[in-house]
Amino acid sequence: MIPYAFNYRRAQSIAEAQSLLKGDAKLLAGGQTLVSAMKLRLAAPSDLIDISRLKELTFIRREGDALVIGAGTTHHEVATSATVEAAIPALKVMAEMIGDPAVRHKGTLGGSIANNDPAADYPAALVALGATVKTTAREIAAEDFFTGMFSTALDENEIVIHVSFPVPERAAYAKFRNPASRFALTGVFVSKTKSGPRVAVIGAGSNVFRVPAMEQALATNFTADAIKGITIDAGDLNSDIHASAEYRAHLVGVMAQRAVSSAS
Amino acid sequence: MSKITLTVNGKSVSADVEDRTLLVYFLRGQRALTGTHIGGDTSQCGACMVHIDGKAVKSCTMFAAQADGSSVTTIEGLARDGKLHPVQEAFREHHGLQCGFCTPGMIMTAVDMIARGAATSRDAIRHELEGNICRCTGYHNIVSAIEAAAQQAGASKAAAE
Numbered sequence: 532m533i534p535y536a537f538n539y540r541r542a543q544s545i546a547e548a549q550s551l552l553k554g555d556a557k558l559l560a561g562g563q564t565l566v567s568a569m570k571l572r573l574a575a576p577s578d579l580i581d582i583s584r585l586k587e588l589t590f591i592r593r594e595g596d597a598l599v600i601g602a603g604t605t606h607h608e609v610a611t612s613a614t615v616e617a618a619i620p621a622l623k624v625m626a627e628m629i630g631d632p633a634v635r636h637k638g639t640l641g642g643s644i645a646n647n648d649p650a651a652d653y654p655a656a657l658v659a660l661g662a663t664v665k666t667t668a669r670e671i672a673a674e675d676f677f678t679g680m681f682s683t684a685l686d687e688n689e690i691v692i693h694v695s696f697p698v699p700e701r702a703a704y705a706k707f708r709n710p711a712s713r714f715a716l717t718g719v720f721v722s723k724t725k726s727g728p729r730v731a732v733i734g735a736g737s738n739v740f741r742v743p744a745m746e747q748a749l750a751t752n753f754t755a756d757a758i759k760g761i762t763i764d765a766g767d768l769n770s771d772i773h774a775s776a777e778y779r780a781h782l783v784g785v786m787a788q789r790a791v792s793s794a795s
Numbered sequence: 796m797s798k799i800t801l802t803v804n805g806k807s808v809s810a811d812v813e814d815r816t817l818l819v820y821f822l823r824g825q826r827a828l829t830g831t832h833i834g835g836d837t838s839q840c841g842a843c844m845v846h847i848d849g850k851a852v853k854s855c856t857m858f859a860a861q862a863d864g865s866s867v868t869t870i871e872g873l874a875r876d877g878k879l880h881p882v883q884e885a886f887r888e889h890h891g892l893q894c895g896f897c898t899p900g901m902i903m904t905a906v907d908m909i910a911r912g913a914a915t916s917r918d919a920i921r922h923e924l925e926g927n928i929c930r931c932t933g934y935h936n937i938v939s940a941i942e943a944a945a946q947q948a949g950a951s952k953a954a955a956e
């Protein structure tokens with residue numbers, strides 16, 4: 532497959548990427564979503580600004596009570612980082628579950644959240660951990676960042692620099708994979724944080740969402756039993772050839788319980 | 796158009812490419828390295844797997860321009876002095892192929908997973924093969940071949956230490 536013609540530019544710094552990013556130009560990180568979209572001619576950028584080699588965007592650091600990960604960090608780097616494993620083991624487990632080894636070698640945190648596929652894993656982690664997205668313009672709370680299916684609060688020429696994840700007391704991710712695409716049919720990320728528990732769901736709806744009823748139950752008793760009886764309304768959920776809305780609603784409950792019982 | 800300079804199977808190569816040229820088309824069309832296959836061309840099947848700077852990636856899902864300055868290894872770059880790479884040898888020994896179409900991709904993935912120390916069990920190998928599809932569904936012998944090659948690599952590493 533051959534995409535529409537475009538100009539390839541490799542940025543040498545964030546500042547240069549920012550100055551090249553105008554009109555119909557687009558950032559290229561791992562290309563694991565964008566290249567496929569271009570091949571299908573669903574995307575036709577005039578210029579691709581390759582930011583994948585920017586050292587400024589590729590780092591994993593522990594900063595006090597937070598784990599800070601650069602936007603250009605690949606899923607493979609997150610999955611194999613001792614710093615991530617020590618701070619938030621659930622994040623390592625989640626990164627290991629993304630796609631396949633080749634996708635993890637190239638796909639990045641920044642590309643994943645900027646794309647906001649309703650079945651992508653990272654949005655659940657960001658919302659459940661109460662993360663903050665730092666861009667070239669501002670800081671955005673995860674919940675304000677993911678605005679809907681394939682849409683985010685990012686402006687056209689805003690670049691994600693890093694994501695700061697407050698380190699929780701406990702967290703876990705449980706994902707029911709679509710065996711063909713490896714994306715989540717439904718995934719639930721749970722965390723126990725200083726400000727209370729959080730439950731974030733992806734794959735089931737058009738955008739990541741929290742489940743307040745489960746969070747309330749977990750606040751007094753952080754066990755799988757505490758959320759056993761809680762049902763999810765299938766009304767707003769996705770229905771497709773892979774699973775009905777009712778099945779997804781059921782999976783939210785099952786995945787949430789699995790996540791809570793494995794939280795560490 | 797961009798001028799790119801990269802290392803392909805150990806040899807330095809410079810070429811002019813249209814920016815929209817996918818790496819797999821560059822390798823097959825401009826370098827005549829047709830061992831790297833095109834299957835679905837949708838980053839699902841893994842037939843186009845190559846190594847970029849030692850890491851397995853799907854060459855249908857990156858542009859040749861992205862590989863500028865990198866070192867690319869294709870299936871043609873594995874054999875040394877007329878001798879098959881141990882993973883190629885293991886595929887032959889264990890009959891890890893039927894029609895052979897997925898084989899170059901399977902082997903490139905296998906070499907990468909063994910190098911990362913990820914081929915620790917038959918289950919782990921199957922999990923690592925997530926991005927490679929064999930339409931003959933010959934996975935059983937592919938897993939056996941990788942398991943044997945991983946054990947051999949472990950043994951030669953232990954002997955070296």
Ligand SMILES: Cc1cc2nc3c(=O)[nH]c(=O)nc-3n(C[C@H](O)[C@H](O)[C@H](O)COP(=O)(O)OP(=O)(O)OC[C@H]3O[C@@H](n4cnc5c(N)ncnc54)[C@H](O)[C@@H]3O)c2cc1C
Pocket residue numbers: 557558559560561562563564565566602603628629630631634637638639640641642643645646648650651652653685689690691692712713714715838839
């Ligand atoms: C076979 C396959 C299986 C997959 N399975 C999963 C899965 O199970 N779970 C999952 O979550 N994902 C999955 N993915 C998607 C994968 O995680 C991608 O890595 C991710 O969606 C995009 O990241 P990227 O770095 O490749 O971004 P790109 O494709 O390069 O870019 C995607 C978008 O983000 C923009 N962008 C990139 N970086 C930035 C930045 N720093 N700031 C602002 N905008 C930016 C780009 O302009 C583009 O619009 C899969 C992909 C494939 C091909």
Ligand code: FES
Pocket residue numbers: 832833834835836837838839840841842843844853854855856
């Ligand atoms: S041809 Fe590249 S993954 Fe199938």
